[in-house]
Amino acid sequence: MENFVVSARKYRPSNFKSVVGQSHITTTLKNAIKNNHLAQAFLFCGPRGVGKTTCARILAKTINCENLTADFEACNTCDSCKAFNNNASFNVHELDAASNNSVDDIRNLVEQVRYAPQQGQYKVYIIDEVHMLSNQAFNAFLKTLEEPPKYAIFILATTEKHKIIPTILSRCQIFDFNRIQIKDIADHLKYIAGEEKIESEEEALRLIATKADGALRDALSIFDLIVTYSAGNKLTYQETISNLHILDYDYYFKVVDALLEESISKVLMIFDEILKKGFDGHNFIVGLNEHLRDLMVCKDSETIELLEVSESAKERYLQQSQDASLSFLLTAMNICNQCDIHYKASKNQRLHVELALMKLAKVNQAISLAALAQEESKKKA
Incomplete structure (x- = not known):
């Protein structure tokens, strides 16, 4: 052997x-x-x-x-x-x-x-x-x-x-020496997959590159792990997120859709499903904040280059960013950031995240009321 x-x-x-x-x-x-x-x-x-x-x-x-x-x-x-x-x-x-x-x-x-x-x-x-x-x-x-x-x-x-x-x-x-860019790591992994005759999905390679946090050696170790886990010549996105225990960004798209609909029940049910799959509430809120940040950089043609995702995922980000206003995203990121800061000090951490999600679901309503009050004050003046 x-x-x-x-x-x-x-x-x-x-x-x-x-x-x-x-x-x-x-x-x-x-x-x-x-x-x-x-x-x-x-x-x-x-x-x-x-x-x-x-x-x-x-x-x-x-x-x-x-x-x-x-x-x-x-x-x-x-x-x-x-x-x-x-x-x-x-x-x-x-x-x-x-x-x-x-x-x-x-x-x-x-x-x-x-x-x-x-x-x-x-x-x-x-x-x-x-x-x-x-x-x-x-x-x-x-x-x-x-x-x-x-x-x-x-x-x-x-x-x-x-x-x-x-x-x-x-x-x-x-x-x-610089941290290695996600694109450079993903391209190198693609080259190695080709050399090893492993069929790989672009999303999977990019996810490994993101998880490596700028270290190529870490990326190669994760790559070997996923290939061994797959027990074949195919490396898929689903197997990668299962093995690395990473929350699929599909959940974040669903959460933001529910927030934009102002549906508290939907967003709480999605969060419950995430917890039942064994994911940590702290990691979820940090990931949600990153997702909101990615939506925000999509709002401007100059900052869109900061979005480090695949082309197929970029389309989804661009589409959802059109539905969310800049004021919603900035307010939502601030609420998520406060939730992240105070998470470990909370006695009931699940309720702490749920409360943040409830606030997020009513952000648009609060923005509308604030705008209305401002208009009223202008009329009186």
Whole structure:
């Protein structure tokens, strides 16, 4: 039986052009290689799963490549690239600072730096989770980081830049990685589904991308989970929401329709159905607020780009946004926000949400009465 390799490892980028959603980083690094403007210390910082360590490894491989391509990518065919791809390169040293954070660990690293590479031009030291180093370890590292031998390059990676002492920051060229956009993650998942011959629905891939919250590694882990759950070569939207226990946006469309009809009974029955399916009232009210926000951005042609849903879902949002006035949406979002803030302090949380829904059902009526009162006051004046 062949060993299963998770998608995050199987489809890990091997060159700069295959890195997803970080073109500002990859372009700068390629230009540095092209113009021979390589710094001796880099700090890669950003959220988890966005490609910090991957870019560090690609940079390490590329600068030691013997036959760079025309666009300054590693060739993957020379001895240096083959050794790197087989985890047998003596020019690349990785240190996990989470478990090697003492002064002695850094002293050992500094001792290694003294020896020049026997093959290749550079020795690259990748220190992951560098914020975990102790203050004493940071101080022991300072002199080497400031004046390393010309063949040594340090690449530090961290999710928490604010924990790194300023004296280290000032010695590094800092690269800030972005959260990866939902569209970029969904497109990458579509590519992987095609490679694996898995039939996938666009809505399902977009839902996984949304759930990953900007981390491609998380998206790939969820993708593997759903494919395993499906036990076949098809990845559907319904199976995805069932497995991830996500509230289908159909419910939010139904809730808003009931609110616009000013039907308290309908909206309470829909909420009861949602609770019976095992969903949390807090998650429901947060999701409803997000749905109202998406309807609001549909009201303006400039902000519609902020709507991160599939084309088929976009039509539904546009249609419902035409039925809801801007004043209704703003008032409704304010009520949902207050409900969210006070939810955990409430002794009867179900009633707390139901009360918010009852208020929402009468928002249009309250707006009409307020407008009428304003007209009356104008006439009297």
